[in-house]
Amino acid sequence: MTAVTDHSQGDEGFRLSQLLYDTRYRSVTIQIIALLALIAGLGWLLNNAVSNLAAAGQDFNFGFLGSVAGYDINQRLIEYDSQMTHGRATLVGLLNTLLVAVLGCITCTVIGVIMGVLRLSPNWIVRQLSAVYVEAFRNVPVLLWIVLIMGVMIKVPPQPRAFRGDNPDATMSLWDSVAITNRGIYIPRPTYEAGSALVVGVFLASIVAIFAFRWFAKKRQEETGQILPVFWVGLGLFFVPAILTQLVMGSPIGLEYPELAGFNFSGGIHLRNSLIALWIALSLYTGAFVAENVRAGILSVSKGQTEAAASLGIRPNRIMNLVVLPQALRVIIPPMISNYLNLTKNSSLALAIGYMDLTGTLGNITRNQTGREMESVLLLMAIYLSLSLSISAVGNWYNNSVKLKER
Amino acid sequence: MKKSVFFGALAASALVAGAASAQTLAEVQDRGSLRCGVTTGLVGFAAPDANGEWEGFDVAVCRAVAAAVLGDGSAVEFIPTTGSTRFTALASGEIDMLARNTTWTFSRDVDLEFEFTGINYYDGQGFMVREDLGVTSATELDGATVCIQTGTTTELNLADYFRANGMSYEPVPIETNAEAQQQYLANACDVYTTDASGLAATRAAFEDAAAHIVLPEIISKEPLGPLVRHGDHAWGDVVRWSLNALIAAEELGITSANLEEMAAGTDNPEINRLLGTEGSLGEMLGLSADWAKNAIAVGGNYGEVFDANIGPDTAIGLSRGLNAQWTDGGLLYSPPFR
Numbered sequence: 001m002t003a004v005t006d007h008s009q010g011d012e013g014f015r016l017s018q019l020l021y022d023t024r025y026r027s028v029t030i031q032i033i034a035l036l037a038l039i040a041g042l043g044w045l046l047n048n049a050v051s052n053l054a055a056a057g058q059d060f061n062f063g064f065l066g067s068v069a070g071y072d073i074n075q076r077l078i079e080y081d082s083q084m085t086h087g088r089a090t091l092v093g094l095l096n097t098l099l100v101a102v103l104g105c106i107t108c109t110v111i112g113v114i115m116g117v118l119r120l121s122p123n124w125i126v127r128q129l130s131a132v133y134v135e136a137f138r139n140v141p142v143l144l145w146i147v148l149i150m151g152v153m154i155k156v157p158p159q160p161r162a163f164r165g166d167n168p169d170a171t172m173s174l175w176d177s178v179a180i181t182n183r184g185i186y187i188p189r190p191t192y193e194a195g196s197a198l199v200v201g202v203f204l205a206s207i208v209a210i211f212a213f214r215w216f217a218k219k220r221q222e223e224t225g226q227i228l229p230v231f232w233v234g235l236g237l238f239f240v241p242a243i244l245t246q247l248v249m250g251s252p253i254g255l256e257y258p259e260l261a262g263f264n265f266s267g268g269i270h271l272r273n274s275l276i277a278l279w280i281a282l283s284l285y286t287g288a289f290v291a292e293n294v295r296a297g298i299l300s301v302s303k304g305q306t307e308a309a310a311s312l313g314i315r316p317n318r319i320m321n322l323v324v325l326p327q328a329l330r331v332i333i334p335p336m337i338s339n340y341l342n343l344t345k346n347s348s349l350a351l352a353i354g355y356m357d358l359t360g361t362l363g364n365i366t367r368n369q370t371g372r373e374m375e376s377v378l379l380l381m382a383i384y385l386s387l388s389l390s391i392s393a394v395g396n397w398y399n400n401s402v403k404l405k406e407r
Numbered sequence: 408m409k410k411s412v413f414f415g416a417l418a419a420s421a422l423v424a425g426a427a428s429a430q431t432l433a434e435v436q437d438r439g440s441l442r443c444g445v446t447t448g449l450v451g452f453a454a455p456d457a458n459g460e461w462e463g464f465d466v467a468v469c470r471a472v473a474a475a476v477l478g479d480g481s482a483v484e485f486i487p488t489t490g491s492t493r494f495t496a497l498a499s500g501e502i503d504m505l506a507r508n509t510t511w512t513f514s515r516d517v518d519l520e521f522e523f524t525g526i527n528y529y530d531g532q533g534f535m536v537r538e539d540l541g542v543t544s545a546t547e548l549d550g551a552t553v554c555i556q557t558g559t560t561t562e563l564n565l566a567d568y569f570r571a572n573g574m575s576y577e578p579v580p581i582e583t584n585a586e587a588q589q590q591y592l593a594n595a596c597d598v599y600t601t602d603a604s605g606l607a608a609t610r611a612a613f614e615d616a617a618a619h620i621v622l623p624e625i626i627s628k629e630p631l632g633p634l635v636r637h638g639d640h641a642w643g644d645v646v647r648w649s650l651n652a653l654i655a656a657e658e659l660g661i662t663s664a665n666l667e668e669m670a671a672g673t674d675n676p677e678i679n680r681l682l683g684t685e686g687s688l689g690e691m692l693g694l695s696a697d698w699a700k701n702a703i704a705v706g707g708n709y710g711e712v713f714d715a716n717i718g719p720d721t722a723i724g725l726s727r728g729l730n731a732q733w734t735d736g737g738l739l740y741s742p743p744f745r
Contacts, residue, residue: 058520070563070566070567071563072565072566072569072576072578073578074577074579074580081570082566082567082570083570154589154590154593154595155593159593159594159595161594182593183552183577183595183596262549262550262551263548263550263551263552263597264550264551264552264577266550351582352582354557354579354580354581354582356580360580364491364557364558365491365557365562365580367491368490368491368494368557369558369562370518371494371498371514371515371518371519371520373495373498
């Protein structure tokens, strides 16, 4: 009887109140309402933007990217002058962003790994120094570090004029090859003359040879157990053949030294203050986070692993390389990707010190000279987004290649 | 039903957005204060004094407009803007007017859609260098490092000038005048370039002003003036005629000393119309009859404002030059108050 009653209740058909009170439908109802609210919110924002642009009498187009920029950019990795387009200026800015991001990612990794390992050192002083570094850089906004380092770079080193005269106030360092001034650091630039292609070719070939030797050494070790001196052979291969070719060919690759000419040094490579300040500040700041990740990764490998390896008679540095690090990497890599992302995005703080990155060109001068705020900022966001997604994709690919293979 | 409410709200918000641009005068009167965009600090043009009170040549324009609209020259909220934030601030409605030594150009007027309401300073771009650099002309600046404010017309003029003269330079982009001063004084750049008036004002703030010279070349025309958004002509008229009132007052001999006396009525009908004792000019603008009197009362006529802030007796020491009345051989020429 009861069963029949239940059945008849089920047959009453679908009532509207079930959407709210029936647990089978409730979650769907809530999701649909949330989706509608989201669409409505986006629609309102879009409508607001469109109606305000219309009220201000402005259209929405990216034609300005093809018009003449009219401004100069000091640091250019590709050819650019003020008669080229805003699109080209944007590209120059993007390359400057990529330059500081790549340099920063490399140095922050080196600094972070060293400091992270030192933080686990048995030596009390080394451990505490590393802790001071991490806490000082991690807990102060990176913008302050950028501005501080820039301020020091402008105020402390001598001005180019101090290098002039018979008895100058300042002299160049490293056998007259490097000039450290308050407008940046000038370093020698390599010059390529006839025959230099051969030297470069030999160098590339020796790098291939290093990898081939490592592969051979690994194979031999697996087969015979004999260990070859991979490091020393690699080091020799890296330097000796290229240097020999350079000497035999009569030094086709030369160096162009910076020289004081007119107002500034000319020749050589000019590393501008803004680049150096941004690079150092971003590396030290992000390096502090990397150090903590490295420390966490190493601590995550249980002590039993180290002890077991030691009891098998493996030497300490091999324990680190063969047992601890491969396991620690799996913990270290995912947060490293987000550190690299942060560094790349923080590079937009370059605006504060006049480094002409993407934000400085497209997001500041182009936006301001053309009055296309909406278009410039949307394009800027799209570029940063694709940059970040690319970094994530590469990072995730690498993470997948080193993670524990579960079969 | 809920949907119709939503779309109703949507339509209403769109209407508000559309109409907002045409009622700045009413907004300022309701708010009881004028929001005026100025520089982040350029002594003589706009900078806070020791008590935090804004003062300067551009500030005086803001105060005159506030006095004309609200009867109180102190009812101004000063909003500091940089060269690259000023237009966004004005276009978005964050400020009612911009008085920030901004150059009137074709593209700013037509493409960026702003309305320049007159010229309060006729200027041109110059170069400042240290005297001991031994440079006497801008044509000797090949290879120099130049500090330049981003987002300005001077940035574009600089590129044009060096290209036209076949010279190279290293631009150091900076955001504010204070930053430029810091970099220039630390010798991180050889040259600082901006409007000649700005150079004089910056130089006046140096401890050793005599060690710096402004080169003789003026490489551009920089007509500086206040501006408002396109489309709100009633508000544009208020700003335009407030500035004209200051200029006309000097021409007609109205000063802060004789203002009360003149306002009691004179034999000159133009003075009477300007000061509201005759005709209904104030009513036509939607302001009180004594609007111009209030505007002049704040800091005196154009000449008094000039002398008090940037004139020969101040540290900045600019002479009137092009900014003299047309009757004295300058370019200042207010249309008649009729």
